[in-house]
Amino acid sequence: METERIEAPRATPALAGAGFRPRFRTIGLALFVAAYLAATALVAHSDLGVQSLVLVAAVFGVLAISLDLVAGMLGLYSLGQGGFFAIGAYFTTIVVNSLGWNVFLVLLIVLLIAGLIGLAVGAMSLRVSGLYFAITTFIFTLVLTVLATDLKITGGLQGLLGPAFPDFPEGLESLGTPVAWCVMLALLLCVGFVWSIRQSPLYPVLLAIRDAERFAEAAGARTSLIKIGVFGVSAAMAGGAGWLFSFLGVVSPGQFDWAVSLNILVMVLIGGINTTVGPVIGAAFVSMFPALVNINPWLQEMVYGALSILAVTLLPGGVMSLLRRVAAFAWSAPPQAEFAVSAINRADAPVEASLFRKFASANAVAAQARGSEPDYAVECRGVQFSYGTGLMVLRNVDLAVKRGDIHGLIGPNGSGKSTLANVIAGRLQPLAGSTLIKGMRLDGASPSKRAELGMRRTFQAAELVRELTPIQNVMVGLFSLKPRIIQRAAFWPLLRSGRRDMAWMEGRSREALEMVGAGAWVGRAVGDVPHGVEQLTQLASVCVAGPDIIVLDEPATGLSAREVDHLAEILTHLKGHGVTMIIIEHQTRFLFPLCDRVTVLNAGEVILTGTAEEVRAHPVVRQVYLGELDE
Amino acid sequence: MLQFVVSGVAIGAVYGLIGMALAITFYVTRIINFAQGQMMMTTVMVTAEVCAAGYPTWAAALLGLGCACVLGVLSYLIAVRPILAFNRFSFGWLVSTLGFAVIVQNAAAYIWGPTSQAFPSMFRATSFHIFSAVMTGQQLLAIVTAVVLTVVFELVRRGTLFGKIGMATAADPEMATAVGVNTTVVAIIAFAVSALYAGVAGLLIGPTTFANPYLGDTFGTFGFIAMMIGGGTEKPIAAMFGGLLLGLCAEGANAMINSQASDWFPFIVLVVVLIVSPRGLFSAGSLFRSRGRVVAAAQG
Numbered sequence: 001m002e003t004e005r006i007e008a009p010r011a012t013p014a015l016a017g018a019g020f021r022p023r024f025r026t027i028g029l030a031l032f033v034a035a036y037l038a039a040t041a042l043v044a045h046s047d048l049g050v051q052s053l054v055l056v057a058a059v060f061g062v063l064a065i066s067l068d069l070v071a072g073m074l075g076l077y078s079l080g081q082g083g084f085f086a087i088g089a090y091f092t093t094i095v096v097n098s099l100g101w102n103v104f105l106v107l108l109i110v111l112l113i114a115g116l117i118g119l120a121v122g123a124m125s126l127r128v129s130g131l132y133f134a135i136t137t138f139i140f141t142l143v144l145t146v147l148a149t150d151l152k153i154t155g156g157l158q159g160l161l162g163p164a165f166p167d168f169p170e171g172l173e174s175l176g177t178p179v180a181w182c183v184m185l186a187l188l189l190c191v192g193f194v195w196s197i198r199q200s201p202l203y204p205v206l207l208a209i210r211d212a213e214r215f216a217e218a219a220g221a222r223t224s225l226i227k228i229g230v231f232g233v234s235a236a237m238a239g240g241a242g243w244l245f246s247f248l249g250v251v252s253p254g255q256f257d258w259a260v261s262l263n264i265l266v267m268v269l270i271g272g273i274n275t276t277v278g279p280v281i282g283a284a285f286v287s288m289f290p291a292l293v294n295i296n297p298w299l300q301e302m303v304y305g306a307l308s309i310l311a312v313t314l315l316p317g318g319v320m321s322l323l324r325r326v327a328a329f330a331w332s333a334p335p336q337a338e339f340a341v342s343a344i345n346r347a348d349a350p351v352e353a354s355l356f357r358k359f360a361s362a363n364a365v366a367a368q369a370r371g372s373e374p375d376y377a378v379e380c381r382g383v384q385f386s387y388g389t390g391l392m393v394l395r396n397v398d399l400a401v402k403r404g405d406i407h408g409l410i411g412p413n414g415s416g417k418s419t420l421a422n423v424i425a426g427r428l429q430p431l432a433g434s435t436l437i438k439g440m441r442l443d444g445a446s447p448s449k450r451a452e453l454g455m456r457r458t459f460q461a462a463e464l465v466r467e468l469t470p471i472q473n474v475m476v477g478l479f480s481l482k483p484r485i486i487q488r489a490a491f492w493p494l495l496r497s498g499r500r501d502m503a504w505m506e507g508r509s510r511e512a513l514e515m516v517g518a519g520a521w522v523g524r525a526v527g528d529v530p531h532g533v534e535q536l537t538q539l540a541s542v543c544v545a546g547p548d549i550i551v552l553d554e555p556a557t558g559l560s561a562r563e564v565d566h567l568a569e570i571l572t573h574l575k576g577h578g579v580t581m582i583i584i585e586h587q588t589r590f591l592f593p594l595c596d597r598v599t600v601l602n603a604g605e606v607i608l609t610g611t612a613e614e615v616r617a618h619p620v621v622r623q624v625y626l627g628e629l630d631e
Numbered sequence: 632m633l634q635f636v637v638s639g640v641a642i643g644a645v646y647g648l649i650g651m652a653l654a655i656t657f658y659v660t661r662i663i664n665f666a667q668g669q670m671m672m673t674t675v676m677v678t679a680e681v682c683a684a685g686y687p688t689w690a691a692a693l694l695g696l697g698c699a700c701v702l703g704v705l706s707y708l709i710a711v712r713p714i715l716a717f718n719r720f721s722f723g724w725l726v727s728t729l730g731f732a733v734i735v736q737n738a739a740a741y742i743w744g745p746t747s748q749a750f751p752s753m754f755r756a757t758s759f760h761i762f763s764a765v766m767t768g769q770q771l772l773a774i775v776t777a778v779v780l781t782v783v784f785e786l787v788r789r790g791t792l793f794g795k796i797g798m799a800t801a802a803d804p805e806m807a808t809a810v811g812v813n814t815t816v817v818a819i820i821a822f823a824v825s826a827l828y829a830g831v832a833g834l835l836i837g838p839t840t841f842a843n844p845y846l847g848d849t850f851g852t853f854g855f856i857a858m859m860i861g862g863g864t865e866k867p868i869a870a871m872f873g874g875l876l877l878g879l880c881a882e883g884a885n886a887m888i889n890s891q892a893s894d895w896f897p898f899i900v901l902v903v904v905l906i907v908s909p910r911g912l913f914s915a916g917s918l919f920r921s922r923g924r925v926v927a928a929a930q931g
Contacts, residue, residue: 077722124906131661134725135859136905142852143898150895262665262729269726298741305733312723312730313713 033188040184044176051180052248057287058187059245064267064279065190066237071265072274073203074227075210080121080137082261083144084114084235088242089162089251090154096163096246103166103243110243111236118235122228141261148253159252162245179247186244187280190237193490195276200492201505204465204472205479206230212463218425219541220451220480229486270311272320281319351566355515356573359546375439377403377549377580378424378455382433385419393419394430395604401582401597403438403548406575408591408612409584411601417584418460420601421553424582425457426450437549451480456542457551462534466527470518470537473526474509477541512544513537516570532563539570550574552583556590564590592616633764635886636879641770643878644777647861648832649854650870651784652825654863656707658801659821660715662724666706666732667829668851669739670699672844674830675750676739679842682751691751696830703826704819706731711822712815732847739844747841773835780828781871788867797821829854853877856897860904862911869913876900876912 043054063081070076088110095106125136148154165179175181197203208216209223217223245251263286271282289307293300315322378401385394393416401407411417422428424435426447434441437453447457456477464473479485482501492498513519518536521529526537535555542550552571556564564587571581571594585591592598592612599609600621608618615621649671656664678695682688710727717723757768788794799807800817808814832850840846854874858864861873877897884896904912 071722077725079725131663131722131864132909134722135663136909139859139898139901139905143902146895146898150891259729262725265722266726266730269723296741298737301737302734302741305730305737308730308733309710309727312726313710313717316717316721316723 036184036188040181041176043184044178044180051177053288053291055180055183055248056245057284058183059241059248060264060267060283060287061187061280062190062241062244063238063264064271064283065194066234066241067264068268068273068275068279069194069197069234069237070231071268073197073206073210074230076126076227076231077134077265078137078231078234079134079258079261079265080118080140080235081238081264082256082258083137083141084118084238085242085245085260086141086144086148086253086256087114087117088239089246089256090148090160090242091239092243092246093160093162093251094153097160103163103247107240107243110239114239114242115232115236118239119228119232121235122231126224126227126231138258138261141256141258145253145257148256155252157253159250159255162247162249162251165247182247183244186240191276191280196492196494197489198276199502200485200489200498201475201479201482201502202485202489202492204468204476205485207465207468208473208476211465211467214427214447214459215463215541216476216479217427217447218451218457218459219476219545220448221476222446222448226486266308266311268318270308270315270318272318275318275320278318278320285319351517351569351573352511352515352519355511356577359512359515359543359577375403376400376436377405377438378407378582379436379439380420380424380433381436383420383423383430383435384432385416385423385428385430393604394423396433397601397604397606399599399606399609401580403580404575404578405596406571406581406583406594408595408598409582409601410586410588410591410598410615414603415601416604417601418553421457421551421582421584425455425551448480451545454545454547455549455551456545456547458535458538458542458553458555460554460557462531462538464526464534464537464541467525469522469524470513470526470529470533470540471506471509471522473537474512474541474544475505477512477544478505478508481545509540509544512540515543516540517566531558532560535559535563535567539567543574547579549580550582552581552585554584554586556585556587568594588616632886633762635882637761637764637766637770639879639882640875641766641773641878642836642882643857643875644773644871645832645836645850645874646853646857646877647871647874648777648780648828648835649850650857650861650863650874651781651867652829652832653854653858654867654870655784655821655825655828657858657864658867659797659818660707660711661801662711662715662728663855664706664711664822664825665725665728665851666702666710666735666847667825668847668849668854669732669735670703670706670826670847671829671833671850672739672847673702673735674699674833675837675840675842675846676743676748676844678834678837679748679750680743683749688751692834695834696827699826699830699833700823702735703822703829706826707818707822712818732851736844736847743842743844745844747843750837750840750842752838769835769838776831776835777871777874780831781868785868793820853897856901859911860901861913862908865910866913869911872913873911 043051063085066084067078067081070078091110091113092103092106095101095109096103121137121140125133149157154160165182167173168175168178197206205216205219205221206226208219209221209226213223245255267282267286268279269282270285271280272278289304290300293303295303311318378399380397380399383394383397383399384392386392397416397420399420409417409420419428423430426442426445426449429444434443436442437450437455440453442450442453465476482505488495488498492502510519510522513522513536516536516539518533518540521533521537526534529537535558539555555567559567568590571583574581575594583591583594592615595612597609598612598615600607600615600618607620608615610618649667652670653663653667656662656667674692674695676695677698678688678691681691681694706728710731711724714721714723714727752769759766759768759771788797796807796812796817799810800812800814804814807817832854833846836850857874857877858870859873860877861869861871863870863873877900880900881893881897884892888896
């Protein structure tokens with residue numbers, strides 16, 4: 001979406017805001033909060049017209065944030081926000097009006113109910129991805145609107161009069177209207193919530209789930225669970241917005257129909273998708289629009305329609321991208337072209353040999369110290385696999401990879417190499433047979449489970465988040481190493497442990513990049529770096545976790561001869577520190593010198609396993625793979 | 632009993648046509664044109680207006696369809712193409728096609744006012760008796776037209792080069808461009824054809840509903856449900872079956888439950904269908920098909 005980032009040429013701040021010194025940042029935050037509270041006080045004392053304008057805008061701000069949480073960070077375009085909004089508003093109105101419960105107790109219940117329904121809807125709609133997610137959530141909203149219109153308890157088309165918000169306790173009346181404070185603080189809380197997530201190491205992981213799901217999975221993230229969970233949180237937030245909304249007047253079906261859900265998306269897109277304050281700006285604009293453009297309602301709607309088309313066609317990054325561009329211009333953005341040239345000169349920075357020790361896996365080193373006990377890192381026993389078309393892609397494959405070895409896997413295209421790699425990495429489940437990692441049977445274990453056991457993999461076409469920097473991408477690889485990242489993400493910058501872990505993760509990621517020789521590129525977005533650096537970034541994201549087993553799927557594809565040598569050097573260093581590697585590769589000139597053993601696959605069967613010399617000498621291999629005719 | 636089947640099939644044919652209109656544009660561009668219902672409304676309004684001015688009905692209908700086609704192409708050029716040109720997988724079209732729908736609907740309300748106007752009746756007077764049920768000429772016309780348009784679409788899709796080009800564009804626009812297909816022209820034709828289908832649906836239902844600027848919303852939604860129930864996102868023809876099923880459900884609910892039931896019953900059907908078979912009932916690889924295959928495999 002947005003590749004423009006304001007970045008210093010010297011490639012320092014990995015995360016927005018991290019470039020300021022911490023003290024300035026704290027002062028800035030304090031000033032912002034103070035100004036916000038002052039503005040809130042102003043609103044709380046202003047007349048009803050202004051108040052309702054601002055408060056409705058703020059409620060839609062919360063809604064827009066809740067949508068951006070799933071649409072911006074996870075790429076799930078939910079049109080169900082209007083539905084959750086309705087659940088919150090109707091539930092609050094009905095329960096408070098008829099049972100007279102305490103509104104804050106009701107808030108808790110609303111968050112819980114909306115969240116649970118969100119989990120259910122999420123679990124159901126995520127069976128089908130992409131557009132179908134938008135469609136199923138859209139239908140969810142349609143159905144709820146129909147229910148609200150036709151049920152007796154919801155008051156039909158007229159709707160219900162919302163409950164009154166309780167007054168301030170004695171002594172605080174001077175603060176003004178209580179509901180204004182409540183709404184504005186809720187908005188601040190939500191902004192703080194998504195801001196924290198963007199400051200946390202969960203953020204790159206979420207974007208990885210959005211753009212490169214297999215990468216996130218291989219790094220140990222349980223992607224489906226995270227998606228459903230985040231959608232649940234987003235639903236709870238939208239339900240909370242409904243709770244707020246019920247205090248602002250009448251609750252009726254027209255306020256929650258599918259057009260509202262789409263309008264929330266308009267807000268997010270106008271303001272700037274995947275930004276912290278963009279959705280709020282968009283919400284303020286869209287919800288205040290009727291009040292600002294006071295003409296014939298039909299003309300006004302037409303202008304609104306035209307504006308929303310213009311916004312998404314002319315300004316795909318929203319207002320925020322415009323502001324960023326202006327800011328970059330005002331502070332005279334660094335001459336990027338110049339940087340690119342100088343960086344290419346530094347692209348083949350030498351491998352930092354000293355750093356490999358730091359990233360060596362403790363397990364691998366210990367195993368290496370024990371000497372040559374017959375210990376297999378990875379074993380496949382009688383693995384069979386088929387994609388369901390009847391053709392067996394893997395037939396009774398046996399493979400044993402010794403601990404500390406580099407094991408090559410070669411074979412013609414379509415021989416089942418990548419399928420076998422996917423079976424070993426847990427992405428595909430074999431029909432028969434089993435895979436063992438470090439002697440443990442792992443039938444049905446997911447890729448993320450295998451990541452926890454110290455196994456990592458790379459992909460043939462690098463799967464990375466293109467709008468993030470290499471450092472942030474490499475940080476994804478550290479996800480499984482720090483505990484409770486997801487739970488802490490909601491208030492990450494406030495936690496001492498959070499700040500400490502973040503510094504550690506950033507430092508370690510930077511070192512991993514320096515280790516593989518990509519240290520010069522840490523400040524650019526991955527979308528702007530050359531292919532070779534992408535591959536190195538991928539490798540760094542694997543190495544950073546200190547794995548003892550790495551599966552590399554055609555790592556030399558598309559690399560220049562010099563880059564291939566560079567890669568070989570890295571792999572040799574890794575082997576020197578006891579890492580077991582399975583390398584799928586076509587370039588035998590690169591592969592054979594590295595390998596302890598090589599397995600040749602053809603048409604889903606193992607032809608031969610042996611040393612590089614044996615393989616090279618084998619007549620069948622020469623015939624089927626190396627392409628020689630009978631002499 | 633038979634009565635609701637007759638009226639259900641007739642109204643279902645209309646829903647099916649709108650569903651197919653949505654599905655045809657989806658088929659080629661992978662987007663759902665939220666403005667599709669407005670094409671139908673435009674046809675109805677223009678036809679009513681021209682007729683009221685004293686011109687013959689057929690001329691008015693042709694003009695109405697023409698306006699719908701122009702609007703359909705405009706919706707592509709204004710609301711879809713710029714977005715797909717920027718990023719083929721972005722979801723900006725959700726917003727821009729809705730924006731287009733908002734413009735058209737409110738323009739119509741601005742021009743003609745929000746109240747209903749007379750629509751020329753075509754074959755209303757004639758009616759037939761089929762056993763115990765009565766079928767109006769209008770209903771018969773709807774059913775026949777829907778069958779003809781469905782068959783024509785399927786024949787063109789399968790049997791002609793243009794249909795294959797459409798399929799290729801649907802599968803992979805970049806590849807289609809590489810072998811010399813002008814994807815823009817294909818998309819423009821698809822949008823014009825889908826507007827035509829929606830417009831025909833409007834002509835068929837106009838005598839019943841009269842001409843109202845808010846028709847597009849209601850029928851657009853029902854057309855969307857028809858497409859989803861049927862599985863039109865995979866195969867446009869499935870949307871027609873979805874429409875027929877939807878029509879039967881709606882009229883059946885009115886006959887069996889109460890006269891308001893058609894407001895909500897179709898949604899229940901939709902939810903059940905989506906839970907059981909998220910990609911629709913009549914699309915390839917759906918519930919019925921795969922069951923059939925399993926049975927066939929078991930027997931064979």
